[in-house]
Amino acid sequence: MTSVTERIYYTDPTCLEFDATVVSSATADGRSVVVLDRTAFYPTSGGQPYDTGTLGGTAVTDVIDREDGTVGHVVEAPIEAGARVRGRIDWARRFDHMQQHTGQHILSAAFDRLHHARTVGFHLGAALSTLDLDKVLGADALSAAESEANRIVWEDRPVSIRFATPDEAAAMTFRKEPTRSGPLRVIEVEGFDMSACGGTHVERAGQVGAIALRSWEKFRGGMRLEFVCGTRALREFRVLRDAVAGSLRYLSVAPQELPSAIEGAQTENKDLRRTIRDLGERLAIHEAAAHVQRARPIGSARVVVDALEGWDQQGLKALASAAASQPGVVAALLSAGDPALVVIARASDVHLDAAAVLKALVQRFGGKGGGKPELAQGGGLTGARGDMTAALAQIIESLIQPVL
Numbered sequence: 001m002t003s004v005t006e007r008i009y010y011t012d013p014t015c016l017e018f019d020a021t022v023v024s025s026a027t028a029d030g031r032s033v034v035v036l037d038r039t040a041f042y043p044t045s046g047g048q049p050y051d052t053g054t055l056g057g058t059a060v061t062d063v064i065d066r067e068d069g070t071v072g073h074v075v076e077a078p079i080e081a082g083a084r085v086r087g088r089i090d091w092a093r094r095f096d097h098m099q100q101h102t103g104q105h106i107l108s109a110a111f112d113r114l115h116h117a118r119t120v121g122f123h124l125g126a127a128l129s130t131l132d133l134d135k136v137l138g139a140d141a142l143s144a145a146e147s148e149a150n151r152i153v154w155e156d157r158p159v160s161i162r163f164a165t166p167d168e169a170a171a172m173t174f175r176k177e178p179t180r181s182g183p184l185r186v187i188e189v190e191g192f193d194m195s196a197c198g199g200t201h202v203e204r205a206g207q208v209g210a211i212a213l214r215s216w217e218k219f220r221g222g223m224r225l226e227f228v229c230g231t232r233a234l235r236e237f238r239v240l241r242d243a244v245a246g247s248l249r250y251l252s253v254a255p256q257e258l259p260s261a262i263e264g265a266q267t268e269n270k271d272l273r274r275t276i277r278d279l280g281e282r283l284a285i286h287e288a289a290a291h292v293q294r295a296r297p298i299g300s301a302r303v304v305v306d307a308l309e310g311w312d313q314q315g316l317k318a319l320a321s322a323a324a325s326q327p328g329v330v331a332a333l334l335s336a337g338d339p340a341l342v343v344i345a346r347a348s349d350v351h352l353d354a355a356a357v358l359k360a361l362v363q364r365f366g367g368k369g370g371g372k373p374e375l376a377q378g379g380g381l382t383g384a385r386g387d388m389t390a391a392l393a394q395i396i397e398s399l400i401q402p403v404l
């Protein structure tokens with residue numbers, strides 16, 4: 001049986017290089033997994049991701065906290081059991097995790113102290129971390145807790161690690177009652193937060209740098225907050241700075257005026273669209289008159305069949321409807337583009353089922369569509385426009401009923 005791995009990071013979270021002996025080496029799911037007698041590699045647990053680095057010169061790509069108390073190191077190249085190896089931790093990644101994790105302790109304590117809001121979830125992601133609260137707070141309350149957390153950071157309070165027996169732990173006041181039995185690893189942000197935690201933390205609160213809430217939303221009866229600390233806060237600031245600066249160049253306003261400027265631009269855009277639509281309708285009515293003049297009589301109706309350049313579905317519909325607003329008119333219009341759009345409209349006094357005309361046309365030229373007896377539209381028709389217009393005239397002629 002393998003004995004538990006000695007975890008160097010428990011007592012020395014800044015240890016970046018260590019020597020160890022490989023106690024077992026195995027292959028699981030095609031991955032080489034190595035267990036050491038001691039390790040400074042942090043395995044994924046408690047919401048904090050694993051460390052990366054090298055072991056005996058080969059890359060460590062995952063670190064697993066195993067049920068038996070050992071730590072499994074997934075390595076790129078297998079290492080034999082019994083070998084002595086030197087481990088090296090990727091400090092940039094680890095320090096980032098330490099900043100986010102310690103920031104979370106301080107932020108959670110600030111929410112607890114100011115608003116009696118308990119932390120019920122934490123996840124340290126690759127770009128963002130989330131913290132779940134058990135109650136809903138307003139923007140001012142969130143800002144107050146954010147400020148309080150940063151005050152603790154800037155006071156640079158010591159962050160200590162100690163181990164407590166169950167008896168000692170019973171006399172301590174934790175932010176959250178520990179659920180584990182046996183001795184506890186206790187992380188204290190001096191005079192502010194006491195938590196039982198197995199993660200890695202900075203040694204002084206000042207190393208967190210800054211804590212910033214990025215966004216929030218209601219979540220499971222409480223809230224889910226996204227937050228960034230330290231280097232991530234700086235990176236996030238730069239992303240926002242560039243996005244805001246880029247937007248300001250287009251709008252010529254101060255940063256705080258950006259939301260109202262965008263709202264104004266959207267309103268203006270909506271008004272312009274309405275104006276364009278109105279003008280389009282007026283143009284359609286105007287053009288429709290010219291088309292109706294060229295209509296040819298079929299039975300008692302005047303029928304316009306045409307293929308037109310430069311009209312979209314809305315335009316064709318407006319044009320056909322405008323033409324068919326005159327008594328006795330049927331307008332069947334195709335777009336010149338490929339595949340073709342089609343709109344068939346008829347005046348209320350004409351006895352013709354526009355949907356039936358469309359159906360017959362689609363049977364011959366493909367595409368799809370539908371509508372009502374007075375107006376039908378479709379698209380996706382393929383073939384020569386001359387053939388389509390000839391077919392349309394023919395179909396209309398065959399389906400039109402004389403006025404009784």
Ligand SMILES: [Zn+2]
Nearest residue numbers: 101197198199
């Ligand atoms: Zn922790």
